[in-house]
Amino acid sequence: QVQLVQSEGGLVRAGGSLRLSCQASGRIFSQFALGWFRQAPGKEREFVAVIAWTGESTDYADSVKGRFTISRDNAKSTVYLQMNSLKPEDTAVYYCAFPKTSANWLPRFEEQYDSWGQGTQVTVSS
Numbered sequence: 001q002v003q004l005v006q007s008e009g010g011l012v013r014a015g016g017s018l019r020l021s022c023q024a025s026g027r028i029f030s031q032f033a034l035g036w037f038r039q040a041p042g043k044e045r046e047f048v049a050v051i052a053w054t055g056e057s058t059d060y061a062d063s064v065k066g067r068f069t070i071s072r073d074n075a076k077s078t079v080y081l082q083m084n085s086l087k088p089e090d091t092a093v094y095y096c097a098f099p100k101t102s103a104n105w106l107p108r109f110e111e112q113y114d115s116w117g118q119g120t121q122v123t124v125s126s
Contacts, residue, residue, distance in 0.1 A: 002027040002098045002115040009094065009120035012086055016124070020081040022096030022117050030074040031102045035113060036081045038092035038122075045095070047108045049081060059106045064090075086124045093119045 007021040022034070033052050039045040049060045049070040058070050069082040079096055098115035099107050107113065 004096050004098060004115055004117035006094075006096055006117040006120045009122040011123045011125065014087055014124055014126050016086050017082070017084045018086065018122060019083065020094055020096075020120055020122070021078055022080075023076070023078045024098060025077060027098065027115075029077040033099055033102075033104060033107055034070075034072060034079040035097040035099070035107060036070060036079075036094060037097055037110065038090075038094045039119075040089075040092040043092075045110060047110075048094070050106045050108060051079065052105055053102065057106060059108060083122070086122075088124050088126045091122060091124050093121050095119050 003025045005023050012018050031053050035050040036048040037045050038048050047061050051058045051070045051072050055072050067085045072079045096117040097113040099112050100114045
């Protein structure tokens with residue numbers, strides 16, 4: 001099992017930026033993709049972004065494409081989510097996630113992950 005520790009989130013105004021981080025321990029970080037999900041009040045958790053173990057390939061939900069950037073530093077076992085041009089609808093609890101297997105290149109589905117960070121609240125005011 002892997003342990004994931006997320007940075008704090010925060011309150012930002014619409015149009016602002018925020019960067020989340022997530023540090024992993026307990027598994028060979030560099031051999032796995034890493035994902036970010038979010039859950040807004042009253043909604044199901046949804047996929048946000050994923051990065052391949054090489055760091056060279058990424059995938060994003062349409063709702064964040066062009067505004068969010070996922071990156072990783074394998075030397076620090078850390079994955080980042082840079083969020084720009086934030087909108088009120090980005091308000092949610094954000095979770096980093098570690099997949100069950102290294103076999104999936106860019107996993108997008110919750111059931112492909114078995115370890116989750118503690119969650120970080122991001123609130124965007126209008």
